[in-house]
Amino acid sequence: MMRHHVILRVITKVLIGPIILFAFYVQFHGDYSPGGGFQAGVIFAVAFILHGLVFGLSTVQKVMPPKWVHKLIALGLLIYAGTGFAGLFMGGQFLEYNVLAHDPIHGQHNGILIIELGVGMTVAAVMIAIYYAFAARPPRISDEEW
Amino acid sequence: MQAMIIEALSWIFIISGAIFLLIGAIGIIRFPDFWSRLHALSVCDSAGMILLVLGMMLQAGLSFITIKLAIIGVFLFITGPTATHAVANAAFMSGNRPKSYKDDKQEEENA
Numbered sequence: 001m002m003r004h005h006v007i008l009r010v011i012t013k014v015l016i017g018p019i020i021l022f023a024f025y026v027q028f029h030g031d032y033s034p035g036g037g038f039q040a041g042v043i044f045a046v047a048f049i050l051h052g053l054v055f056g057l058s059t060v061q062k063v064m065p066p067k068w069v070h071k072l073i074a075l076g077l078l079i080y081a082g083t084g085f086a087g088l089f090m091g092g093q094f095l096e097y098n099v100l101a102h103d104p105i106h107g108q109h110n111g112i113l114i115i116e117l118g119v120g121m122t123v124a125a126v127m128i129a130i131y132y133a134f135a136a137r138p139p140r141i142s143d144e145e146w
Numbered sequence: 147m148q149a150m151i152i153e154a155l156s157w158i159f160i161i162s163g164a165i166f167l168l169i170g171a172i173g174i175i176r177f178p179d180f181w182s183r184l185h186a187l188s189v190c191d192s193a194g195m196i197l198l199v200l201g202m203m204l205q206a207g208l209s210f211i212t213i214k215l216a217i218i219g220v221f222l223f224i225t226g227p228t229a230t231h232a233v234a235n236a237a238f239m240s241g242n243r244p245k246s247y248k249d250d251k252q253e254e255e256n257a
Contacts, residue, residue, distance in 0.1 A: 005235075011228045018221075 005054065012054045019047040027120050028113070037116035041123025049131045057135045069129045076122030083114050156204030163197030166190045180237060181244040188230035195222050 027040035052060035084095040092099035097111025173186025199219040206212045 007228060007231050011224060014224070015221075 008054050012050055016047050016051060019050070020044060023047070023120075023124075027116065030116055031109070031112055037119030038123050040116075041120040041125075042127055044120065044124040045127030045131070048128050052131060052135060057132070061132070064128060066129070066132055069125045069132065072121055072125035073129065076118045076120070076125065079118030079121065080115055083111060083118070087111070152204055156201045159197045159201030159204065163194040163201060166194035166197060170194065179245055180242055181234070184230060184234055184237075188227065192223065192226050195219070195226065 023040045023044035023046075026035035026043060027037065030036035030040065048060055048064055051063065083100075087096040087099055088094050090099045095111075095115075097108040098104035100107040100111050101109075167190060170186050170190025173190065174183050177183045177186055196219060199215050199222075203212050203215045206215065
């Protein structure tokens, strides 16, 4: 890697932690303030994309291997669908949150948190997978031909 | 009385921040080459952003929103100059030079 990007490297190292923390804030505070699973997933993926842009694709793929990413996409969708079927098995309709706990308000609270967790996982993993797919393409023209 | 002073201070901050941003926008359009445009953008952006955030913090009073605004200010204060540095570095690497720039080789040829 090029050594002259020292400012970008230092700032990236400082910023990645707060970005992930902010993603979790948006994720789990999403039912009281603007935010939710989709936005949190995108912010979470931004931390990894920033790491990949500055430190290189192979470095970020050591942190988040592509096979984990593909499993996370499926896992998030499974959590979403599983919550729906859990409502079905506990005596309600598909995706009915009221039956998930003893009283409907707690049930809706739990349901929306779990659903948003699944959405966030899938969105973050899809964003990282799209970045990997684009960044892993070999360049058509070499740097000398520019 | 105190509330009025705080109100007036916050509006002074917000309006001067807006003026900074306006000057920066005019600079982007009017300056001749890439480097002076980048200079106008980055400096005025940082100054205007800080003043706007300060004004909004005074408007919000002592609350959770003030802390959020302070965090936003710190973030933009770090990332804005970094982005400018990355853009300028990329332009310099790809061979773009300021109008008055003379590297050593040119000076030797002129001498």
